[in-house]
Amino acid sequence: MKRIYLDYAAATPVREEVKKAMEEFSDKVYENASGIYQEGLKAKKALEDSRRKIAKMVSAKPHEIIFTSGGTEGNNLAIFGTAHLGVGHLSGHIITASFEHRSVLEPFRELEKRGFEVTYLKVSRDGFVDPEDVRKALRPNTILVSIMYVNNEIGTIQPVREISKIIKNFNKDIIFHTDACQAAGYLDISVEKLGVDLMTVSGAKIYGPKRIGFLYKRESVKLTPQILGGGQEFGYRSGTEPLAQIVGLAKAFEIAVAERESEAKRIKELRDYFADGIIKNIENVEINGSLEKRIPSNLSVSFLGHESEALIIALDEKGIAVSSGSACDSKLPDLPHVIMALDKGEGSAKSVIRFSLGSRTTKEDIDYVLKTLPEIINKTRI
Numbered sequence: 001m002k003r004i005y006l007d008y009a010a011a012t013p014v015r016e017e018v019k020k021a022m023e024e025f026s027d028k029v030y031e032n033a034s035g036i037y038q039e040g041l042k043a044k045k046a047l048e049d050s051r052r053k054i055a056k057m058v059s060a061k062p063h064e065i066i067f068t069s070g071g072t073e074g075n076n077l078a079i080f081g082t083a084h085l086g087v088g089h090l091s092g093h094i095i096t097a098s099f100e101h102r103s104v105l106e107p108f109r110e111l112e113k114r115g116f117e118v119t120y121l122k123v124s125r126d127g128f129v130d131p132e133d134v135r136k137a138l139r140p141n142t143i144l145v146s147i148m149y150v151n152n153e154i155g156t157i158q159p160v161r162e163i164s165k166i167i168k169n170f171n172k173d174i175i176f177h178t179d180a181c182q183a184a185g186y187l188d189i190s191v192e193k194l195g196v197d198l199m200t201v202s203g204a205k206i207y208g209p210k211r212i213g214f215l216y217k218r219e220s221v222k223l224t225p226q227i228l229g230g231g232q233e234f235g236y237r238s239g240t241e242p243l244a245q246i247v248g249l250a251k252a253f254e255i256a257v258a259e260r261e262s263e264a265k266r267i268k269e270l271r272d273y274f275a276d277g278i279i280k281n282i283e284n285v286e287i288n289g290s291l292e293k294r295i296p297s298n299l300s301v302s303f304l305g306h307e308s309e310a311l312i313i314a315l316d317e318k319g320i321a322v323s324s325g326s327a328c329d330s331k332l333p334d335l336p337h338v339i340m341a342l343d344k345g346e347g348s349a350k351s352v353i354r355f356s357l358g359s360r361t362t363k364e365d366i367d368y369v370l371k372t373l374p375e376i377i378n379k380t381r382i
Helices: 016-027 038-057 071-082 102-113 131-137 160-170 243-281 308-317 337-341 346-350 363-380
Strands: 065-068 093-097 117-121 142-146 175-179 198-202 213-217 285-287 298-303 352-356
Touching: 016 243, 038 065, 038 243, 065 071, 071 102, 071 142, 071 175, 071 198, 071 213, 093 102, 102 117, 117 131, 131 160, 142 160, 160 175, 243 285, 243 298, 243 363, 298 346, 308 352, 308 363, 337 346, 346 352
Parallel strands: 093 117, 093 142, 142 175, 175 198
Antiparallel strands: 065 213, 198 213, 285 298, 298 352
16 A cells, blocks of 8 residues: 655655765764864864855855754743753743744743743634734843744744834843744745844655754853763753754755745645545544735635544554654643644534645645545544
């Protein structure tokens, strides 16, 4: 049976060009980039070349790019580092949105336990943070605002630039962080255009290797490291640099930027065709989040009167791999917090399926899913 993968928002396959770029640095150049001998210097050059490439693609300076193990670590470093956790943390007020990724929400909850005042902004029913709500939430003691660029479950694009202007007009010293893990493959993430101070990116979402990513840190931002040791990554993230993964990340990002417009157009056409087919052929469905202001790869649908787990298992048996949302949320017993944040009720949250398209998705794949879905819906109705 042919397998159809529609969970690209969780993880993407590694491109062949990326694998090829990584080969030399997996087998031939294995030395530590901190070594001052010839082999170490060669490794160091590859490391810094990758850093420069990435910096250029996000309109940053090379020393503003900190390599991490991925989105979760990048978000944790941004949030705890801004709060100076580990060196006698500051008190203060911090702001985020109620539908952020768990790797943002959980650090905020931890800081709340430690005495920080936290505002969790509500989001609109169609999946957006209102910049005016950010304005109203700002206080004289606000030190950090974290709003994701693209929501990982419903794909809606947040007005990051507008929010940045509001924050900086209120107090230019407030740090603004965005989780751009879902945005990097489809949107321009130039930090100057976005106006952010900290930005998280993951290789696993852009057809790069897993367990690698980067945190952009504006030069003026003071950040307390959360992993201590040998002082790698300008002292912000100690540990021997995974050279092959870093080279692969730079290559994957380079390809993503080059193909961004053409691939976005192709995938959006497929996504819209898919959404239209579901709406026309299946009753009692809800599209979660605006279809207009969202990345092209995402389609979140609630099949009312059904349970997500039953639908996922039934689709899997037919060769179709999907999810109900974030892979992180799948390990937790509560309802998907993103759908609940939209204030659409438990019925929508219990029945949500996230379809996320990618580089290998074809119209034939979508036609097969559209043929299969109605049969499964008829069999799994509660």
